[in-house]
Amino acid sequence: MKKLKELINEVDLDIDILGITDDSRKVEKGFLFVATKGFNEDHYLYVDDAIKREAAFVVTDREIDKDFPHFVVEKNINDVYVDICKKFYDVDLSEFKFLGITGTDGKTTTASIIAQLLGWAYIGTNGVLVNGLEFSTNNTTPVVDELYKCLHIIKENGCDKVVMEVSSEALLHDRLKGFQFEEVGYTNITEDHLNVHKTLENYRECKFKLVKHLKESAKCFINGDCENCRLLKYDNLYSYGFSDDCYFQIINVKEDKDKVHFTIKSKDESYDIESPLLGNYNIYNVTLAFLMCLDSVDSKELIDKIKDLKPIKGRREYLDFGQDFTLILDYAHTYNGIKNLIESCKNYEKIIVVTGAAGGREKEKRKLIGNFLLDNTDIVVFTMDDPRYESVDSIIDDMLEGSVKNNYYRIVDRKEAIKKAFSLADSKSVVLVIGKGRDNYMAIEDKKVNYSDYDTIEELLK
DSSP states (O other), X not given: OEEHHHHOTTOOOOOEEOEEESOGGGOOTTXXXXXXXXXXOBGGGGHHHHHHTTOSEEEESSOOSSOSOEEEOSSOHHHHHHHHHHHHTTOOGGGOEEEEEESSSSHHHHHHHHHHHHTOEEEETTEEEETTXXXXXXXXXXXXXXXXXXXXXXHHTTOOEEEEEOOHHHHHTTTTTTOOEEEEEEOOOOSOOHHHHSSHHHHHHHHHGGGGGEEEEEEEEEETTOTXXXXXXXXXXXXXXXXXXXXXXXXXXXXXXXXXEEEEEOSXXXXXXXXXXXXXHHHHHHHHHHHHHTTTSOHHXXXXXXXXXXXXXXXXXXXXXXXXXXXXXXXXXXXXXXXXXXXXXXXXXXXXXXXXXXXXXXXXXXXXXXXXHHHHSSEEEEOOSOOBTSOHHHHHHHHHTTOOOOOEEEOSSHHHHHHHHHHTOOTTEEEEEESOTTOOEEEETTEEEEOOHHHHHHHHHO
């Protein structure tokens, strides 16, 4: 809790402020509502809603037509909001060190690996992790007030070093205003979030904004095997990948049943890596994490730590509840992410996939993903995956469009779909439950209904 006059210098009132937000739907009694200007929406339009929800005070950049305690700012209201968040949560960005990871696929895995290797706090899709504690968040890169709340939690738990996943929407909405990063890394850039960005070019350019948040002369690492990443212009740029023109080249890959060996070679150094995280896509993730940690930890210590990396929740997460088949839980939902995952499972005699597609998002990729799975796996069980306001059957129809294959089941109820997949598996099978990872909700219409793939799997197998 803070007094209003502590948050806004120009307002000398002792009103108790219990919370802050720029989303009127989150307003509770005693909250300060700041009517920011969003990318698509002007939150000034929701002042009345905030007042109805018993806000204590309102900040706007225009007069309101109500006799209600408020203050009209002359500065950019979005900047004012950031300042208020800093004061409310007692956060000074200069007290922190940040590493940033962006890209289409692999952000969570790479950022989580870095957090493990360095012992830093983490903010991303899997929430906030600090000193063994976990806190949930609503976005990959939280909205402004939630982001500063996360930093407050991290600070209160004795940490001032943070590795962050940075989403394209966070960069689009300028959530990182004032942030400066020690280093940033790009995992890859493929088509995604086109419902927001409209074109790949817009999406790519939005991702590229992250380098503007780098400290002077700080390093930026890019996936040199990704054509879109190669278009980034920055002075202190280092590429990594399998291509022989990468500054850090990945060579000598040998994969065993439970680990992979590879070498990272540069002009000056060579590092032999052993990792328990399988698949070429994880080689990329481990490589980027290793390179971004080199300025903080000795290479030999890093190499030893990589051998003992813990699995990342919801990312190629092997689940063992005593079943006789291999079971993997994964968040993969983009074409590239799904393709990489399936290709890494070719050693199994039978590949069974449980999947769906999100409603209200990128219909054009549904056919591409659905047809790829039908062509490259043995059985696909199509089901619900955050349908929002769309019909699940309609979404599945989109995924089946153009295919003449019949190696699939259509089961709308996700629990029943997973149960069906299990019934089709034997000791030589791998069952991939993909799309949701460790999400704890199902988005139906405008609600987030409690649901977890992990809990469902545990219930079915135990």
